[in-house]
Amino acid sequence: MVQIRKPVAVKEALELLMAHVPAPRAETAALADSYGRILAEPVVASHDVPPFHRAPYDGFAIRSEDSGGAGEHRRISFRVVGHIGAGQMPARELGEGEAVRIMTGAPLPPNADAVVMLEQAAEDGQGFAIRKPFRAWENVSLRGEDARAGEVLVEQGNLIHPGVVALLATFGYASVRVARKPVVGLMTTGTELLRVHEPLAPGKIRDSNGPMIAAQLARLGIPSRSYGFVRDDLDQAFELVRRALRETDCVITTGGVSVGDYDYLPAIYERLGAKVLFNKVAMRPGSVTTVAVWEGKFLFGLSGNPSACYVGFEIFARPALLRMMGSRKPYLPHTQAVLTEDFTKPNPFTRFVRAVYRHDGSRPTVAPAGFNKSNAVSSIARSNALMVLPGGSRGFRRGAIVDVLLPGTEEGEAEWRIP
Amino acid sequence: MVQIRKPVAVKEALELLMAHVPAPRAETAALADSYGRILAEPVVASHDVPPFHRAPYDGFAIRSEDSGGAGEHRRISFRVVGHIGAGQMPARELGEGEAVRIMTGAPLPPNADAVVMLEQAAEDGQGFAIRKPFRAWENVSLRGEDARAGEVLVEQGNLIHPGVVALLATFGYASVRVARKPVVGLMTTGTELLRVHEPLAPGKIRDSNGPMIAAQLARLGIPSRSYGFVRDDLDQAFELVRRALRETDCVITTGGVSVGDYDYLPAIYERLGAKVLFNKVAMRPGSVTTVAVWEGKFLFGLSGNPSACYVGFEIFARPALLRMMGSRKPYLPHTQAVLTEDFTKPNPFTRFVRAVYRHDGSRPTVAPAGFNKSNAVSSIARSNALMVLPGGSRGFRRGAIVDVLLPGTEEGEAEWRIP
Structure with missing residues (x-):
């Protein structure tokens, strides 16, 4: 007999699914291993960036007031009284008409407020001359212009991409709180299936769904554990699903969710006492995609057809798994x-x-x-x-x-x- | 003195760079570890897909000729003489008016050429009746309709994404030839720089470029090795670069490529006898980006400014590294x-x-x-x-x-x- 299932719209199915996502759990990752993880804490500026008024170019730090009135026909000369490399501290304040040679990234002397770039300076023996006046703070990277101490720069739930890594490094996060990755158990149903190393045999095909889903998970940075093939035995299939549920955070099966003679998954959900959120979605391919919940863990029953399986994973399993990690952006681009x-x-x-x-x-x-x-x-x-x-x-x-x-x-x- | 450098256009710089990429080298990866790698061999269909005429639905396999003339008021009955589950082989040919119950994925009997879906069959005791005629090959997945034996399905130089993994599994690639990943040495210059775990000190900032580039490489799946900081000593810096060049396939430095007093990279390139491809690019930020080649290995001299460093990596190092792996699509999306x-x-x-x-x-x-x-x-x-x-x-x-x-x-x- 054909069981009649009522199809739910994709959007409605997603809402049902997302309403059942368990709360994320956090762990600590070293900065060097943090790329691709999801932030479980915000990135907060622990100091101003830059932390001091800084030279953005190689040149000479001056007091802008000393440059007033300079022009093509009225050059103003400066005496160079020192040198500040990046990482060095200025020795003293500047006197009138004094300058220090300063390198990119170095802090300005306390009363300097402009930088003459090397190409703006006509150098001579003890100093240089300028041909234009400099405004206060001209060619200076101001303390705090990039970020202010205490500012939340990246909220939790965002992915740690290379730019976030740069910020974490800037603020001394040698390690960072990130979402724990769920462990996903994979199981394939279908007596026609061979493993990848087995030779083709009459009536058989090699399983492509298992390796494909493992790769779809790898694309999200999520590890998986294979529980192999479920064969034509309901009791054995039930035990395998139950074992996988105990050992992982989420179980993905492929095949066995339709209404065929060997489609055991509906019976397994029933025997487990799992709550079936939906077992038919108004979509092609993948209309048989089934999602059930058991003790706060998802069971994704994907189609055994490769394209339907692929789509079912991307539309449903992907956002659920990302939301399990607290992602703010779990849906497909x-x-x-x-x-x-x-x-x-x-x-x-x-x-x-x-x-x-x-x-x-x-x-x-x-x-x-x-x-x-x-x-x-x-x-x-x-x-x-x-x-x-x-x-x-x-x-x-x-x-x-x-x-x-x-x-x-x-x-x-x-x-x-x-x- | 300010050295005058002639800026080259981005496109021209890229052409120069890509013309110097060494030939890719291959290695073998297990299928389970192949996601994200670049194919060093094409994926070739080792058999037709499907390998046999296959039922795409649960239902009954029939000879279409027996269904001729069926209609709402002229039902035609079939006797069910057997059952073929997925993975099983049909026992015999069908006689006139005979059908076999068939499950999704199972091979059709030799002379069957249509599948009546369960919902198209009115079942009774020994068989079922149909209310419409079936065309030859209706509801059948034809042998070879998805792929033909011998067909090149994915060319070498493409990335192994989940869909490629599915194909590799289908054709029994338990392992696959992939591009060897280059090992990249990273080195940071700048005496103002602190490591991530060091407390902030006057005039200093923490290095963000090193961790950021390591993450940019990780995004491409490329491992890196840190050679730490280059301090204010040309000889020491030279030795470190030379050691990194011996131990890796490519060296990326940040900072030290401008015209400041501690910008040692130009002197290092000269002492190595490296060929500088360009040292000024008509772009902002990152105009100081320098690329040199030494014994077939690239030296990327990126700016010490974070945004310039980030951009220099993505525009130049990324395509060069991907092309070093034989990628057909090395440029940014x-x-x-x-x-x-x-x-x-x-x-x-x-x-x-x-x-x-x-x-x-x-x-x-x-x-x-x-x-x-x-x-x-x-x-x-x-x-x-x-x-x-x-x-x-x-x-x-x-x-x-x-x-x-x-x-x-x-x-x-x-x-x-x-x-």
Whole structure:
């Protein structure tokens, strides 16, 4: 018998899912290992940046008042009375008409308020002359102009990217509180499946979903543990899922969520007493995507079809896992682009098409990445985007503006496009 | 004395640089460790995908000829003579009016050419009836429709992302030839610099460039080795650079490339006999960016100013390092966006402004990420993009379309934007 399931809209399914995310847990990471982690504390300025009035160029520090009236035909000379390298402290205040040679990054003498760049100075034996007046604080990096002590510069929940690492280093965070990464258990169902090192056999195919999901997790910096294949035995499958749930923070299965004779996952959720949040989503591919919760842990039941599995992970597992780490930005990057070919398949449900997104120099474009069926695997490899076509439409024409999600933009451009 | 250097255009500097990239070297990676690596061999289909005519749904396999003439008022009945689960082989050919129950992913019997989905079949005791005729190959995944044996599916030089992992798994690549990662030596110059764990002292600041570049490299999956700080001693600095060159594939220094009194890098290049490709680029920040080559190894001399250092790495070191790994797409991802605030600073040189790029729901927008000076550090942390303003302009007005480079798009969206 065919069980009738009521499809929920993608947005509604996401809301249900996100409402069940457990609170994030924190741990400490060394600064050198912090790239890609999510901040579990804000980055707070522990001092002004710069911490002192600083020379932004190599040159001469002067008192601007001594430069008044200088011009092309009225040069004003300065005596150089000292030298301040970066990291050195000025020896004393400047007297009238005095200057110190100063290097980029060095602190100005207490009463200096301008820097004459080397190329603005006509040097002679004991000093130099200038041909223009300098305003107060001209060519000076002012204390605190970049950041003020006490300022919150990056909120918790943001990703630690190289710029955040630079700030952490500036403020002496030798270590930083970051979100603990969830450990994800992976399990594959399907008696037709072979492991990657096994030779192909009649009626069989090699499992691609397990390695693919492990890579999708790796893209998010999340470790996974493989629990292997679930075979045709409900009791054994149930025990394996229960073991994985005890040992990990979240379990992702592929296959077995449909209504076929060997689709055991619904029975497993029932035996566990897990709460099924949804078991049918108004989307293609991946309509069978099921999410259940058991003792605060998610069970993601993804389709066994590769494209459906890929999409189910990116649309549901990704934001849930990132939110489990306290991320402020858990959803896929979004943009829009011009469709460059007709897509005439009608869409009863929202369709996520594996697609190639690029900027062609004048506009962003998107087109399906070849063969578009839920069991396709080659189109995932060829795509760098998911093109989103809303449900209830009769197809889309070339030239339409469509939504685009960008699960992975690890790759750059073949050409340098800046003139 | 101020040494006059001739600035080269960014594009020209890149061409010079890329012409000196050494040939990539390959190594073997296990499939489980291959995410993020660059392919050193093409992914070739070792068999058709699917490898056999396959049921894409749970249902019944039939001979389409037996369904001719079926209709709402002329149901045609089939006897179910067997069952094929995924991974099983069909026992025999079908006779007239015969069907086998078949599960998603299972191979069709040799003379079956259509699949009746469960929801299209009115089941009774020994069989089922249909209400419509089925075309030949209706509801069948045809052997080879996704990929053909011998087909090159992904060329070498592409990044191994999750979709490529899925293909590698499909074709039994338990391991894969990938580009060897270069090892990069990092060295910081500047006597004003403290290490991250040192307390702030008068005239000093903590080094942010070293940790930042290590993170920029980590973003590319490239390991680095720190050689620490170069102090005010040319001989010592020379020995350290020479040691790093012997032990790594590429050396990145920060600071010391300008024309100040302690800018030793030019002297080091000369003493090494390194070929300086360029030492001034028509760009802001980072005009002092210097690249030299010694025995096939690059020396990147980046500015000591954090923003200039960041930009110099992304514009020059990134594509060179990726090309050293044979990448086909070494340049920063490029797009365009609407400038949402005036940027009135004139640009003698091409300007790369740390910026915030986002799609606001109707169009892509970009705006400077706050404080814009080459020695700023907070704006790097706040930015996710580099906005490119061409040289020779007098500034840009709100509403202008500008080029945008995306060094890192690790983060997603705060909201789900699909209706």
